[in-house]
Amino acid sequence: MKTAREHFDWIADHDTRARAAQQDFHAQILAHYRRSIPEGSRVLECGCGAGALLAGLRPAHGLGLDFSPRMLTHAQTRHGAQPGLTFVEHDVQTALGSAKFDHIVLDYLIGYLTDIQTTLRHLQTVAHPRTRLHITTLNNLWLFPLRLAEKFGSVMPQAPSNWLSHHDLFNLLELSGWEVVSFERVQLFPFEWPLLSTLCNNILVRLPLLRHFGITLSIIARPRRACPVEGEITCSVIVPARNEAGNIRPALERIPVLGHRTEVIFVEGHSHDDTWAAIQREVATYRGPHLLRALQQPGKGKWDAVRAGFATATGTVLVIQDADLTAPPEDLPKFYEALTGGAAEFVNGSRLVYPMEARAMRFLNLLGNKFFALALTYVLGQPVKDSLCGTKMLLRSDYERLLRRIAVLGDFDPFGDFNLLFGAALLQLRIRDLPVRYRDRTYGETNISRFAHGWLLLRMTWFALWRVKFQLGGGQ
Numbered sequence: 001m002k003t004a005r006e007h008f009d010w011i012a013d014h015d016t017r018a019r020a021a022q023q024d025f026h027a028q029i030l031a032h033y034r035r036s037i038p039e040g041s042r043v044l045e046c047g048c049g050a051g052a053l054l055a056g057l058r059p060a061h062g063l064g065l066d067f068s069p070r071m072l073t074h075a076q077t078r079h080g081a082q083p084g085l086t087f088v089e090h091d092v093q094t095a096l097g098s099a100k101f102d103h104i105v106l107d108y109l110i111g112y113l114t115d116i117q118t119t120l121r122h123l124q125t126v127a128h129p130r131t132r133l134h135i136t137t138l139n140n141l142w143l144f145p146l147r148l149a150e151k152f153g154s155v156m157p158q159a160p161s162n163w164l165s166h167h168d169l170f171n172l173l174e175l176s177g178w179e180v181v182s183f184e185r186v187q188l189f190p191f192e193w194p195l196l197s198t199l200c201n202n203i204l205v206r207l208p209l210l211r212h213f214g215i216t217l218s219i220i221a222r223p224r225r226a227c228p229v230e231g232e233i234t235c236s237v238i239v240p241a242r243n244e245a246g247n248i249r250p251a252l253e254r255i256p257v258l259g260h261r262t263e264v265i266f267v268e269g270h271s272h273d274d275t276w277a278a279i280q281r282e283v284a285t286y287r288g289p290h291l292l293r294a295l296q297q298p299g300k301g302k303w304d305a306v307r308a309g310f311a312t313a314t315g316t317v318l319v320i321q322d323a324d325l326t327a328p329p330e331d332l333p334k335f336y337e338a339l340t341g342g343a344a345e346f347v348n349g350s351r352l353v354y355p356m357e358a359r360a361m362r363f364l365n366l367l368g369n370k371f372f373a374l375a376l377t378y379v380l381g382q383p384v385k386d387s388l389c390g391t392k393m394l395l396r397s398d399y400e401r402l403l404r405r406i407a408v409l410g411d412f413d414p415f416g417d418f419n420l421l422f423g424a425a426l427l428q429l430r431i432r433d434l435p436v437r438y439r440d441r442t443y444g445e446t447n448i449s450r451f452a453h454g455w456l457l458l459r460m461t462w463f464a465l466w467r468v469k470f471q472l473g474g475g476q
Contacts, residue, residue, distance in 0.1 A: 004112065005067055007159045012050065012070035021154040025190040028201065029107065029136065029216070030056040032186055036134060036220065036428065037103045038405075044101040044126060046092040046119075047109035051075030054105070055082050063101070065090040093119045100128040106135045110169070111161035120176035129228035130345075130398075132428045133178060135219040139185055140165060142215050166217050178221040181428045182381045185214025220428050226342040229316050229395065232260035233340060236315030236396075237332070240297075240305035241323035242269035245278040252282055254329040255290065255321060258336045263291040263315050266323075267305040270297070302390075303416030310399060318399055320416075322390035327351065327436045335393040335434055344432030345398060346424040348384060349391030353435035380425040385433045388417050394424070401427055 002010065019026075030053055037043060039058040048054050048064030049071050055062070055078075064087045066072050075087045090096075093115055104123055113119050123133060138146065140163050149155040164172075170180055188210065189200035205214045227233075235258035239251055248266065255264055268276045279294045286292045295312060297305040310318055317339060321329055327349055335347045377384050394402070402423030413419045424431055 004159050008049075008066075008068040009070040012068060012074055018155055022190075024192040024197075025187070026052065027192065028187055028190060028197075029053065032136070032216075032218065033057060033105065033107075033134065036132070037105075041102040042100070043103045043105060045105040045107070046123075047106065047112070048072075048075060048087065051079040051085070051087060053107055055079040055085060057105075060084050062086070063088065063099075065092050067091045092122070094122070096122050096126050099126060100131065101126055102128075102131060104131060104133045106133070108137060110135055110137050111164060112159060113162070116162070116164075116172050117176050120172060120178060124177050124223060127223045129223060129225050129342075131223060132181070133173075133219075133221045133223075135169065135221070136216050137164065137169070139213075139215055139217050141213060166219065169217070169219055173219070173221050177224050179224045179430065180219060180221050181430050182220045182425075184218050184381060185211050185216065186218050187215040188213060190215055222345070222428070222430055224342070227340040227395070229340070233317060234261045234263065234315040235259045235317040235319060235336065236263040236265060236310075236313030237319050237321050238306055238309030238313065239264060239266045239321050239323050240269060240302050240309070241266050241271070241275050241279065242305075243271045243273050243275060244323040245271070245273045245275045247323050247325055248275065248278040248282055251321070251323055251325060251329065252286065252288065252290070252292070254325065256330065256333055257289050258319075258332060259315075259317065259340075261291060261315075262289070263293065263313060265309045265313060266292075266294040267309040268294065268296045269302075269305050270300070301414035301416075303414055303419060306416045310396075313396070316396055317393065318396050319393040320390055326439050327389060327391045328439060331391070331434070331436045332393075335391065338432060338434055339393050339395070344434075345394070345429040346420075346431045347393040347434050348386070348421065348431055349389035349436045350386040350433040351389050351436055351438035352386045353433075380421060380431070382425060382431045383433070384421060384431060387421060388415070389436065390417075391436060392417070392420055394420075394429070398424075398427065398429060 033053065034057060037057050040060045041057070042061045043054065043057055043059040043063070045054040045062070045064045048066050049068075051064050051074070054064045062085045064075060064085070066075070066087070067089065069089055072087050072089055079085055080087065093113060104127065110116060127133070143163060146155060146158070150157055166183060173180060184206075186205060187201055188205035189197055191197060204210050237255055237258070241248065252264060255262070266279045268279055276296060283292055283294050293312065295308060297308045306320055317336065319332060319335060321327075321332065331349075335349070338344045338347045402420070405426045406419055406423040409419075409422065421431070
């Protein structure tokens with residue numbers, strides 16, 4: 001009986017026919033990974049085989065590990081000249097080095113490991129706090145078709161392997177210090193046929209019921225660690241303010257100290273009342289614990305105000321606090337604790353857990369918020385209970401990466417909530433909802449139009465469905 005190494009050495013020299021029959025399947029796998037792993041990343045692939053997947057990801061630095069000398073010979077011959085690629089013979093179930101990678105790939109490997117938990121623990125040593133571990137493996141529903149394909153020569157004979165459910169994998173990841181960020185089933189139709197492939201693999205496989213039949217299980221996980229910021233943590237609180245003159249001083253008085261130093265930046269949005277004058281008075285007379293700054297936004301819309309505030313902020317942590325104070329600033333320490341403690345990488349406020357005050361949200365607005373939360377949960381692949389709460393917190397370093405990631409989506413969101421959530425999901429950041437108690441306004445009126453803005457949000461959701469979830473038109 002062949003050992004596993006001998007089996008894969010033999011596969012390396014005899015899989016030409018099967019590889020040709022599977023070329024569409026492997027092209028789809030590569031496209032799937034490229035949606036999650038940007039070019040120019042530092043990528044480690046464990047069980048790299050002949051190196052086609054790693055080479056196709058076009059990493060700035062790519063390290064392929066495999067225990068089959070014959071596989072590595074093919075990898076070096078076919079892809080060794082590509083800049084940044086290195087292929088090394090190594091059993092990934094033994095200790096790894098100390099170099100850190102942005103992405104670690106285990107493509108159809110995990111079932112062949114004799115000690116999955118130990119391997120996953122070894123991978124922690126080459127992961128930094130924002131490393132993402134990508135695992136793809138076979139959906140057990142496809143075991144019989146796989147065996148049938150073996151008989152027809154479309155798939156090479158398989159070495160003895162573990163057939164794991166996604167629950168098995170979640171459990172092993174948790175035991176090994178990893179936390180699942182997202183999970184999906186992909187590839188309903190493993191061939192490239194015009195229209196039919198797009199329909200099956202971009203749309204149908206993401207619909208209820210049908211999604212259970214995807215051939216490939218895809219899991220993205222993160223190291224379960226504390227916040228990666230070293231040294232003293234500072235915080236910048238951005239307060240977009242339009243027609244909020246009566247809320248400027250209360251906001252300044254109620255925003256708590258967060259971290260080593262808290263910077264409060266008011267961004268005035270072309271108000272019809274004397275909001276800008278109120279802000280200037282506070283800047284001139286303030287003697288409190290915060291560093292206080294103010295500016296007027298250059299364009300229109302809340303997203304423009306948030307971007308302007310974030311662009312001038314100096315804190316390592318960035319947070320949005322709406323000037324209407326309906327989401328209490330007193331809750332911000334909970335956001336800060338969740339982010340800096342490592343429980344979340346993007347903290348999203350949720351107004352839909354605790355009872356609201358009587359006039360805090362109209363009934364139609366409540367229904368709309370619940371609908372958009374359900375829609376965004378489906379689009380993002382992570383649970384989001386309230387997509388439109390203004391209070392959101394993340395690290396500056398993640399925000400800078402997020403801006404680059406959402407550039408392909410264009411300028412479609414004037415509010416910013418969808419932009420931030422989409423960007424966080426595209427970066428595979430761990431999004432966590434944090435409940436806040438939603439209060440009545442004490443000054444002014446809402447800047448939100450239920451119907452005009454509701455229609456705009458509906459269009460934005462539709463856009464997200466096609467560009468982010470169904471991934472048509474190069475959305476990611």
